[in-house]
Amino acid sequence: MGIYTASQVFRVHVELTTRCNAACPMCPRTRAGGEPNPNLPLTELTLSDFQTMFPPSLLRRLKQFLFCGNYGDALTARDTLPICEYLRRENPKLRVKLVTNGSGRDAAFWSALAGLVTTVTFSIDGLGEVNQIYRRRTSWERVMDAVRAYLAAGGRAEWDYLVFGTASTKSPRPKRSPNSSALPSSTSSVPSAFWSMVKRSSAFPCSRPKAASLIT
Numbered sequence: 001m002g003i004y005t006a007s008q009v010f011r012v013h014v015e016l017t018t019r020c021n022a023a024c025p026m027c028p029r030t031r032a033g034g035e036p037n038p039n040l041p042l043t044e045l046t047l048s049d050f051q052t053m054f055p056p057s058l059l060r061r062l063k064q065f066l067f068c069g070n071y072g073d074a075l076t077a078r079d080t081l082p083i084c085e086y087l088r089r090e091n092p093k094l095r096v097k098l099v100t101n102g103s104g105r106d107a108a109f110w111s112a113l114a115g116l117v118t119t120v121t122f123s124i125d126g127l128g129e130v131n132q133i134y135r136r137r138t139s140w141e142r143v144m145d146a147v148r149a150y151l152a153a154g155g156r157a158e159w160d161y162l163v164f165g166t167a168s169t170k171s172p173r174p175k176r177s178p179n180s181s182a183l184p185s186s187t188s189s190v191p192s193a194f195w196s197m198v199k200r201s202s203a204f205p206c207s208r209p210k211a212a213s214l215i216t
Contacts, residue, residue: 108149
């Protein structure tokens, strides 16, 4: 049975860290969103580590880099920006995508990130306090601050969300089309940055609002 060689690899998924500011119930980093998993060391890749793993000669022939954590969120890694700068410098055509809960870092971070990545997927699972039902320990205000700063700097955004079923029945609600019509008709209490992200993302075929797995 053959294995891949370096020359056959064009898309790479890397977890920069096992750290995260959230405590989602289904994440293996914690025990049902509570105590940290004692079997998972808290660590991260530094810029030096990354440069050793991915030298310029390798980066220049890659097509896509994805930072999406199964255990941690890239926004919590110390060297996320320097690593993205390194990728962009060595391969300006590289598609760099990052998936995050968005509840962290300051406006300067998100503004800088907008010029380095192709797309940021914000995992936002409800409006206002509803988002914290699953994205525990996150802050809606900080998420919206991140979205505003990122979009204002010209970043492309993707909205990824969970679809919740009813609590009173085991039969899930029908899935609705993952676009702005699936959101509440009243927008008076919804920050403009949220709707801006939806409208902007719909303009890019590769960056559309989409529904993730069904939670009942």
